[in-house]
Amino acid sequence: MGKEQINALQERGVRVTPQRAHIWRVLVESGEHFTAEEVWKRVRDTLPGLELSTVYRSLEALQAVGLVADSRLPEGPRVFEARTALHPHLVCESCGEISHPEPEIGWRLLEALSTGSGGFEVRELHVVAKGVCPGCAGGRE
Ligand SMILES: [Zn+2]
Ligand SMILES: [Zn+2]
Known part of the structure; x- marks a missing residue:
């Protein structure tokens, strides 16, 4: 430390x-x-x-x-x-790896929600996309 x-x-x-x-x-x-x-x-x-x-x-x-x-x-x-800003998670259904999209994706989602939800104040957002990571997708070819 x-x-x-x-x-x-x-x-x-x-x-x-x-x-x-x-x-x-x-x-x-x-x-x-x-x-x-x-x-x-x-x-x-x-x-x-x-x-x-x-x-x-x-x-x-x-x-x-x-x-x-x-x-x-x-x-x-x-x-x-060790990361606190709002961010979506990408979870690979094949190997279980958890990764992040570009940081601004989270902010764009939050922005879209804040402008489109009639004054609702969003404080937390948990977004999880499930799919296949590039490593696993490549291995299947
Ligand atoms: Zn994360
Ligand atoms: Zn994977």
Whole structure:
């Protein structure tokens, strides 16, 4: 954990415990979507004796200050990531990979909803597109 990241946590009022700092770093550095169990597997070596319930609490503390976002995928697990701006998810039905479209797609969707829903204030939007990723589509040819 660099000084910069610790400052970012403190600026947001997060009590920086070694667990929280390490969990956040794992999410930032991987750039991936992990379940709490997957986060737990990745931090266990560095933080021996850490309980899964502590991982959940840390993720939720980071989420409460906007550093971590969670998404519930249809028929899938709850996944966490170090990314908080609204964004759609693309889920490959073949390999299960979760990826993101261009960031502006999320904003365009939000814009379309805000102008077309009669004053309804959209605060959250969960969009999941299911399909086949380029890797799996290529393998089928
Ligand atoms: Zn995501
Ligand atoms: Zn795939």
